[in-house]
Amino acid sequence: MSTNRAVAYKGPGKVEVVDIDYPTFELKDGPGVHPDNVGRPLPHAAILKVVTTNICGSDQHMVRGRTTAPEGLVLGHEITGEVVETGPGVEFIQVGDLCSVPFNISCGRCVNCKKGRTEICLNVNPDRPGSAYGYVDMGGWVGGQAEYVLVPYADWNLLRFPDKDQAMDKIMDLTMLSDIFPTGYHGAVTAGVGPGSSVYIAGAGPVGLAAAVGAQLLGAAVVIVADLNAERLKAAEAFGCETVDVSAQDPREGIAKILGVEEVDCGVDAVGFEARGHGHDAKEAPATVLNSLMNVTKAGGSLGIPGLYVTGDPGGIDDAAKEGSLSLRLGLGWAKSLSFTTGQCPVMRYHRPLMEAILHDKVHIADAVNAAAISLDVAPEGYANFDSGVAKKFVLDPHGLTGKVQSVSA
Structure with missing residues (x-):
């Protein structure tokens, strides 16, 4: 044996x-x-x-x-x-x-x-x-x-x-x-990325970078990757992505500098439930990414959410987060007629x-x-x-x- x-x-x-x-x-x-x-x-x-x-x-x-x-x-x-x-x-x-x-x-x-x-x-x-x-x-x-x-x-x-x-x-x-490659690609597909699209990907970890590669394969015109980590943003830039450092810049402002408008066609959450807020020394704020994606995605757009969310988090920042309940701006998503796709790839x-x-x-x-x-x-x-x-x-x-x-x- x-x-x-x-x-x-x-x-x-x-x-x-x-x-x-x-x-x-x-x-x-x-x-x-x-x-x-x-x-x-x-x-x-x-x-x-x-x-x-x-x-x-x-x-x-x-x-x-x-x-x-x-x-x-x-x-x-x-x-x-x-x-x-x-x-x-x-x-x-x-x-x-x-x-x-x-x-x-x-x-x-x-x-x-x-x-x-x-x-x-x-x-x-x-x-x-x-x-x-x-x-x-x-x-x-x-x-x-x-x-x-x-x-x-x-x-x-x-x-x-x-x-x-x-x-x-x-x-x-x-x-x-x-x-990670299918998962990132799935995030781009379910966000509706296609030829000529602009896409904002929250998170420059491996899944976020895989989503960026997937978006390029799908024909996106502009792939924007956002993160708090400068080293990871450099990795995205190395294969042709635009980047937004959300430790220093508001996502809408960063997008506007790249596109000339403050919103993108598609959004991908490659961060998940341990998300932090934006700005210098940002603390954990698990709904930040989903809320910001709703804010920066055009009306009628879609969000692909390959980032992990859980039903039990012993380290959650409050009792709601410990059971996977987050303070989402669902009204904003409803008002903009946004579509969401969650779950495993x-x-x-x-x-x-x-x-x-x-x-x-x-x-x-x-x-x-x-x-x-x-x-x-x-x-x-x-x-x-x-x-x-x-x-x-x-x-x-x-x-x-x-x-x-x-x-x-x-």
Whole structure:
């Protein structure tokens, strides 16, 4: 039996690399596993040797103690790996296939999956529709920041790369297909970005930068990225975005300097529930981004909201925020006839065409988000560095297969 190591949440501000069980074709009890999922047989699953697995901003919310995640939860929902074993119910995926794993776990059988709403599958999480690897309230599926991981419904969920050698040459781009590239793209799509559009993207973290790349692919005339972090804004400028530093400038004023008018066609929230206000030394004010997006988006426009919002936040600034209740200017949104799209991205809707864009050199998402490969051993250091606000996307390489591993501070 092979060994397995993984990154586990050990309480607010703390993660550790720990020894865990090698995957089997049964969901076992453990931190966060719903009782109704314990003992669930998984003949349709595949075991993957993890090639890359990324640290996500959503992971950071848990590590900061801003969710109800239990201690000991194995983290990681952005996974790319090679199939090393398949269950008896797997027909098409084969040992040796190199695949991207959508962060949404879905069955492919329920009414929502058949509608393409894989983000709200009805059969994988006894708590509520939708599931993900290594995430709070998502059924307890073991995370993929590990050496090996189990993927249920493998024939349905896995996106096989057509050529392994070509894929490994582009692995730093392709690793983004599991979450942030489709998620950012989904934000741009649901905001209504199209040829000639102007779009304001709140947040220059990896998802915000992925949304900016997505907006460019969709033909936006002007992509404006806003943040409080100067280093992250420089990353957006590096691939042709306009920027607004909201620590020093009101969003409408910044937009006006770029466009000559104070409003944009489309808006994207790539920040989520830990948003801060605008201005120098801004404090946490979780409704700021949504309210400012309603303010700067033209009447009749749409808001894509891939930024994470939660139903339980122990660190919320008040009792309302602790249960996900925010002071939104819904009247303004109503008056302007704005549309809103929230929730997880249905990754399978986008990952194949985005894969083709990467393989045919139409996009270089790893460069845009400043991807950096690091070893599994230094994952805690990577978490701390990312949490400090550096303009990087850390990619864990548990087996040293990318050939690109560097130090966290490089």
